Amino acid sequence: MSEIGKTTESFLAVTADVVGSRQSDDRPALQARLLEATAAVSAARRRDLAADVQLTAGDELQALLPKPPAAVALLQSLSDALHPVQLRFGLGWGPLTTPLPARRQARRLPLLDGPCFHRARAALAAAADRGAWATALGFDPIGAPLDALLELVGHLRQGWTEKQGLYAAAARERQQKEVAAAFEVSPSVVSESLKAANFELVRRGEDGLVALLTHFGNLTESATDSPEAPNPNPRRR
DSSP states (O other), X not given: OOEESOTTOEEEEEEEEETTGGGOSOHHHHHHHHHHHHHHHHHHTGGGOSEEEEEEETXXXXXXXXXXXXXXXXXXXXXXXXXXXXXXXXXXXXXXXXXXXXXXXXXXXGGXXXXXXXXXXXXXXXXXXXXXXXXXXXXXXXXXXXXXXXXXXXXXXXTOOXXXXXXXXXXXXXXXXXXXXXXXXXXXXXXXXXXXXTHHHHHHHHHHHHHHHHHHHHHHHHXXXXXXXXXXXOOOO
16 A cells, blocks of 8 residues: 655644533434534534544544644534534644655544644543643643634533534534524524624634744744744653
8 A cells, every 4th residue: 555644743632522422311322423423524514524524432522634724624523513512622732753655545543643643632631631622742842822712712612502512513514594593593693692602702712823833833944944943743642
């Protein structure tokens, strides 16, 4: 099998699990919904992903991305697709020490390994300890502000009702009047619901996350281009 990628190349691994899944009354239905969401998000975000989002064990999801900023849309898409089921995420940036198969269909995430996956798992455990939506490791020197912004966006999302989540997901692609027509409610109902959900604040937070991760990407590229530049990714577990 042909393979691509140097073992020193860095990737962003994302590991996620369902909050409170053990209390689910219908785990087969939950797993079916997870499979449906991973397929839909993989198709929609295919260009951003090094491998399709995969259900790897029970209610655990994994993804692999070559560029950090794309993680924001991935977290948002998965969270929107599964709401009101809540996900928790761990993000890990670092090398992939197993070769990445050239054929996309052969990229089985459970068979890949490296610091990016180790950090994603450690970050997921840290997020669970803190009750956070997402935590990240391997992102020095922006680790602290990145975690703070992830936690703030997640805290706002956590309070969404099922209807607010549906309106918010629809409002990302349509005008509010179009959302209202789709759900057969008045535009004022959608407007008030999104206002109560702090939807615009969530979107501003997501924009801030993209900007922060874009800055991080620029730092890593500069460090790679210049042998004298300090390493922004010290090894962290």
